[in-house]
Amino acid sequence: MATLVAFSDYWWDWGNLLFRWLHVVAAIAWIGSSFYFIALDNHLRPPADERDAARGIGGESWEIHGGGFYRIEKFRVAPDELPEPLHWFKWEAYTTWLSGFALLVVVFYVRAGTYLVDPDVRDLSSGEAVALSIAGLALSWVVYDGLCRVLGDRPLVLALCVFAFVAVSAWGASELFAGRAAYVQVGAMIGTMMVGNVFFVIIPAHWELVRAKEAGREPDPAANARGKLRSVHNNYLTLPVVFAMLSNHFPFTYGHRRGWIVLVVLMATGAWIRHYFNLRHGGRNLWIIPATAGIAIVAVAFAIQPRDTVSQASSGAPPSFSEVRAIVERRCVKCHSGASAPQGVRLETRAQIEARAAQIEQQAVVTKAMPLGNATRMTQKERDTLARWIASR
Numbered sequence: 001m002a003t004l005v006a007f008s009d010y011w012w013d014w015g016n017l018l019f020r021w022l023h024v025v026a027a028i029a030w031i032g033s034s035f036y037f038i039a040l041d042n043h044l045r046p047p048a049d050e051r052d053a054a055r056g057i058g059g060e061s062w063e064i065h066g067g068g069f070y071r072i073e074k075f076r077v078a079p080d081e082l083p084e085p086l087h088w089f090k091w092e093a094y095t096t097w098l099s100g101f102a103l104l105v106v107v108f109y110v111r112a113g114t115y116l117v118d119p120d121v122r123d124l125s126s127g128e129a130v131a132l133s134i135a136g137l138a139l140s141w142v143v144y145d146g147l148c149r150v151l152g153d154r155p156l157v158l159a160l161c162v163f164a165f166v167a168v169s170a171w172g173a174s175e176l177f178a179g180r181a182a183y184v185q186v187g188a189m190i191g192t193m194m195v196g197n198v199f200f201v202i203i204p205a206h207w208e209l210v211r212a213k214e215a216g217r218e219p220d221p222a223a224n225a226r227g228k229l230r231s232v233h234n235n236y237l238t239l240p241v242v243f244a245m246l247s248n249h250f251p252f253t254y255g256h257r258r259g260w261i262v263l264v265v266l267m268a269t270g271a272w273i274r275h276y277f278n279l280r281h282g283g284r285n286l287w288i289i290p291a292t293a294g295i296a297i298v299a300v301a302f303a304i305q306p307r308d309t310v311s312q313a314s315s316g317a318p319p320s321f322s323e324v325r326a327i328v329e330r331r332c333v334k335c336h337s338g339a340s341a342p343q344g345v346r347l348e349t350r351a352q353i354e355a356r357a358a359q360i361e362q363q364a365v366v367t368k369a370m371p372l373g374n375a376t377r378m379t380q381k382e383r384d385t386l387a388r389w390i391a392s393r
Helices: 002-043 049-056 091-109 126-151 155-177 179-215 221-247 259-281 288-303 307-313 323-331 352-355 357-366 382-390
Strands: 057-065 068-075
Touching: 002 057, 002 068, 002 091, 002 221, 002 259, 049 057, 068 288, 091 179, 126 155, 126 179, 155 179, 155 259, 179 221, 179 259, 221 259, 259 288, 288 307, 323 352, 323 382, 352 357, 357 382
Parallel strands: none
Antiparallel strands: 057 068
16 A cells, blocks of 8 residues: 555656646746737837838837847737738747646645645635635636726726735635645636636737738727737736745745735735836836835735744743654654655654754744645644744753
8 A cells, every 4th residue: 555655646746747847837938928028018119210100010129139139020000911920929828827727736636635725724625625726716717807898998996906806815715725725726816817818818819910911901909909908917917926836935925824915915016026127128217116015025024924923832831852752743754754755854753853843843833834734633732832842942
């Protein structure tokens, strides 16, 4: 049986590796093209040659890269004749979402009891948790797209409503899922909104332009406007979703008792920083933006520092090491033993436990990130016992 479990873990790790690798590579391509084209739009200047303006050129930009000069032109609506070949940018987005969903399945759905469910948050079955997660992905697109259709001509109100929806989603995810999974869930919901923009709005708008030219009629400029609006939305959502996807490395954020607020603030800060770069590409340097973003991050860092949590948990008489060892053997050794222990962290002997005391404090007491999903049901009383032992050392 142990051999079968180890075999299963081995192939599960390969799925995790390959889908994560593909997801990151595809995301780099998608984010890179998004950043480039928004920067290009902001760099465009009216054409210097009147003949270019007469043939429909709305802006041009000179660039240098890779040992050569490039002259980029953008038509106000469309050229007189369609060029061949015409390069599209869509599979970067589709591959990012598909690989991300596959990674969500491999890591969080296949092992929902470990990674998605935390009984201290909500005692859900694995099936219930997976169903709620998938429903959240679908709901994110329905709500976001509805807001865009109703408020598309009022960008500030739309931005505030989308922000409010993300904040409510973060709170809702924190009430349903383990802290780590809640952050990833919100990131996946935003990613679904972004790929929905590409699949349901941007690419159809492009096809509308192409088919109009093929039919010999003048394209509707509204198609350009729809595609551009959603592309700008995706550009602002990029840094927030990247943070959510990287957050599993930082349990001091998702492990905080108000972790959903931390997520919302850091996501808003990411969008605010993106706004600075978008303005900068257009020739405006508003240094107040990075300054206020830095202040927000420092404020969050001070607000969630763990010293109060540790001091409260560690009050009382120190326990004996035998009590501590019993807790570690019940709750931790199942994973942290043998050659396959995560990151080589083994907790089988007194020496190993004492050498990892700082990590035990951070992971099991402060952030409560361990045990993963609290799969071994470590109680708050046991965490407090560990805290008292660590404080007495």
